[in-house]
Amino acid sequence: MKQSKKSIVLSYAILAxxxxxxxxPFFWMLVSSFKSQRELFAYPPKFLPSVWKWENYKxxxxxxxxxxxxxxxxSMKVTLPVVVLNITFSSLAAYAxxxxxxxxxxxxxxxxxxxxxxxxxxxxxxRFMLFTNLKLVDTYWPLILPSAFGTAFSIFLxxxxxxxxxxDLEEAAVIDGCGKFRIWATxxxxxxxxIIATLSVFLxxxxxxxxxxxxxxxxxxxxxxxxxxxxxFRNSFxxxxxxxxxxxxxxxxxxxxxxxxxxxxxxxxxVMSGLKG
Amino acid sequence: xxxxNTNSPxxxxxxxxxxxxxxxxxxxxxxxxxxxFLVFVLYPVIASFVISGFNWGILxxxxxIGLENYKTLFNDPVFIESLxxxxxxxxxxxxxxxxxxxxxxxxxxxxxxxxxxFRTMFYLPVMTPMVVCALLFVWIYNTExxxxxxxxxxxxxxxxxxxxxxxxxxxxIALMSVWKHSGYxxxxxxxxxxxxPDSLYEAAALDGITPWRKLIDIKLxxxxxxxxFVVLTSVIDAFxxxxxxxxxxxxxxxxxxxxxxxxxxxxxxxxxxMGYACAMAVVMFIIIxxxxxxxxxxxxxNVQYDS
Numbered sequence: 001m002k003q004s005k006k007s008i009v010l011s012y013a014i015l016a017x018x019x020x021x022x023x024x025p026f027f028w029m030l031v032s033s034f035k036s037q038r039e040l041f042a043y044p045p046k047f048l049p050s051v052w053k054w055e056n057y058k059x060x061x062x063x064x065x066x067x068x069x070x071x072x073x074x075s076m077k078v079t080l081p082v083v084v085l086n087i088t089f090s091s092l093a094a095y096a097x098x099x100x101x102x103x104x105x106x107x108x109x110x111x112x113x114x115x116x117x118x119x120x121x122x123x124x125x126x127r128f129m130l131f132t133n134l135k136l137v138d139t140y141w142p143l144i145l146p147s148a149f150g151t152a153f154s155i156f157l158x159x160x161x162x163x164x165x166x167x168d169l170e171e172a173a174v175i176d177g178c179g180k181f182r183i184w185a186t187x188x189x190x191x192x193x194x195i196i197a198t199l200s201v202f203l204x205x206x207x208x209x210x211x212x213x214x215x216x217x218x219x220x221x222x223x224x225x226x227x228x229x230x231x232x233f234r235n236s237f238x239x240x241x242x243x244x245x246x247x248x249x250x251x252x253x254x255x256x257x258x259x260x261x262x263x264x265x266x267x268x269x270x271v272m273s274g275l276k277g
Numbered sequence: 278x279x280x281x282n283t284n285s286p287x288x289x290x291x292x293x294x295x296x297x298x299x300x301x302x303x304x305x306x307x308x309x310x311x312x313x314f315l316v317f318v319l320y321p322v323i324a325s326f327v328i329s330g331f332n333w334g335i336l337x338x339x340x341x342i343g344l345e346n347y348k349t350l351f352n353d354p355v356f357i358e359s360l361x362x363x364x365x366x367x368x369x370x371x372x373x374x375x376x377x378x379x380x381x382x383x384x385x386x387x388x389x390x391x392x393x394x395f396r397t398m399f400y401l402p403v404m405t406p407m408v409v410c411a412l413l414f415v416w417i418y419n420t421e422x423x424x425x426x427x428x429x430x431x432x433x434x435x436x437x438x439x440x441x442x443x444x445x446x447x448x449x450i451a452l453m454s455v456w457k458h459s460g461y462x463x464x465x466x467x468x469x470x471x472x473x474p475d476s477l478y479e480a481a482a483l484d485g486i487t488p489w490r491k492l493i494d495i496k497l498x499x500x501x502x503x504x505x506f507v508v509l510t511s512v513i514d515a516f517x518x519x520x521x522x523x524x525x526x527x528x529x530x531x532x533x534x535x536x537x538x539x540x541x542x543x544x545x546x547x548x549x550x551m552g553y554a555c556a557m558a559v560v561m562f563i564i565i566x567x568x569x570x571x572x573x574x575x576x577x578x579n580v581q582y583d584s
Contacts, residue, residue: 004488006488007387007488008387008388008389010384011383011384011385011387011389012384012389014380014381014384015381015384015385015389015395018381018384018395018399019395019398019399021456022398022399022401022402022456022460023398025413025414025417025456026401028413028416028417028424029409029413029416032416040422041422043421043422043427044427045422045424045427089309089310089313090310092306092307092309092310093306093307093309093310093311095306096302096303096304096306096307097307100299100302100303100306101296101299101300101303102299102300102301102302102303102304103300105303108307108311111314112310112314115314115318115319117513117565117566117569118318118322118562119513119516119517119558119561119562119565120517121517121537121538121541121557121558121561121562122321122322122325122558122559122561122562123317123318123321123322123325124321124545124558125321125324125325125328125545125551125554125555125558126320126321126322126324126325126328126555127317127321128545128546129324129328129551130316130321145313145317146313146317148313149309149310149312149313150309150310150313150314151310152314155310180302180306181302184306205404208406209405209406209407209408211406211407211408211520211523211524212519212520212542215523216546226406227406227407227408230408230409230412231408231412231524234412234524241416241419244412244416245412245413245416248408248409248412248413251406251408251409252405252406252409255404255405255406256404258404259400259401259404263397263400266400266404267396267400267464270461270464270465270468271464271465271468273465
């Protein structure tokens with residue numbers, strides 16, 4: 001296929017420009033995190049720090065009321081249960097929606113799907129009251145429970161994938177007298193590793209990056225997650241952009257690692273979620 | 278989507294028991310998700326409507342006041358301002374972000390080298406926590422020491438109060454949001470573009486089509502279903518903008534970046550006015566519902582290309 005040279009050149013120009021716009025802020029975060037206070041507020045600003053100040057990182061690790069390690073641990077206490085439980089229960093439901101006939105199946109499925117457009121604000125306050133009555137405010141339960149037993153988006157994504165698995169694979173198992181649960185556990189789940197990887201990344205990112213949930217439910221600063229800790233850190237050190245940027249870099253590292261390792265799954269997942277069901 | 282039953286009458290009795298078995302196991306499989314949905318989604322939605330009819334504080338007994346909260350709401354200048362800002366946000370953010378996504382997707386749908394690299398780069402801000410992005414841009418936007426104003430000073434543009442000037446604070450936050458989110462929609466649109474069969478382009482090439490006509494007559498119409506998805510989800514998300522506003526400006530300066538979500542949060546968790554906040558949530562819900570239905574009407578008309 002012949003492409004006109006002009007459009008190729010134009011495309012490269014657009015992409016180069018966009019890459020610059022995307023990367024420069026990250027670059028600025030990196031260099032700012034290594035600058036001394038004085039260089040940070042120097043005018044005209046220097047692009048590279050004259051001395052790379054690693055102390056900023058040392059300082060930020062323990063500068064807030066709790067250490068960054070503790071905040072990271074707290075984030076994981078919420079994130080890991082959500083990822084594991086959500087995928088387990090979502091895939092059970094998704095399997096039923098993909099393969100089993102039961103009354104009101106389509107109705108229930110459509111109910112799940114349409115719930116994705118409900119704004120978070122509409123469920124926020126009654127949920128908060130519910131957890132207040134259960135005396136679970138200032139614990140991690142309100143952050144874990146609502147997404148632990150399966151959520152519409154996960155169920156939708158898994159169902160889409162399960163529908164593409166050929167049915168013959170299960171029929172052999174049925175003849176052998178396998179129950180539905182065993183088919184799910186021994187055939188469906190192992191075949192769905194790619195989509196499970198994708199979903200894990202989405203759930204990890206969504207939960208780890210969440211700010212509003214921890215903001216509503218966590219009061220004690222030793223329980224803060226990274227996002228909440230970072231935001232409150234900024235309230236106590238408003239002008240210490242060196243430390244704020246160093247803290248931001250640290251908060252970015254876990255998602256960065258996940259991103260680098262799981263890139264191909266992310267692209268696949270987005271493509272799938274963009275297809276109409 | 279519906280599954281079709283193909284039972285012959287003779288097998289009916291056997292199928293009945295099978296059906297029953299299926300029904301039971303089906304419900305067992307979805308039970309956790311369904312119960313969770315009822316408790317954490319359906320019940321709260323209904324409860325929000327109910328609570329919005331009460332004067333409901335943190336302490337004291339709630340008092341039923343009918344539609345009083347809604348009356349107060351539409352006479353509350355801060356709410357009206359927040360509502361205006363939210364619409365302003367949607368109108369600025371959604372078209373701009375989708376245009377950026379589309380332009381980059383079109384550029385990437387060329388036989389270029391290094392597409393993988395570009396894709397990685399453009400998705401990086403999407404992965405980055407919003408808190409991190411917001412703090413980073415607070416620093417970049419800083420009026421006196423921010424790098425943006427420094428760069429603009431080369432072009433003889435005097436310092437702009439990106440976040441401190443009432444007239445542009447909302448736009449500044451929207452620009453940050455475009456920077457953060459465009460990579461997501463770009464990937465969806467790109468995959469739609471790459472799904473267009475080559476045969477269509479070949480046929481068009483025989484007719485000696487210009488690149489411009491190729492864009493207008495082939496590419497854009499064929500990615501309409503994905504465009505529909507992208508617009509719909511972006512609008513729903515945009516109406517709920519919260520974290521970036523909360524971190525970057527706390528709704529200020531003045532009320533210039535107060536959005537409905539922000540004001541709702543403040544009412545519920547800072548002033549303890551639960552009933553009043555629920556009324557806001559209901560209004561937001563209805564607005565999103567109506568806007569989505571209107572979009573569905575308009576856009577579905579344009580999505581009839583797939584045969």
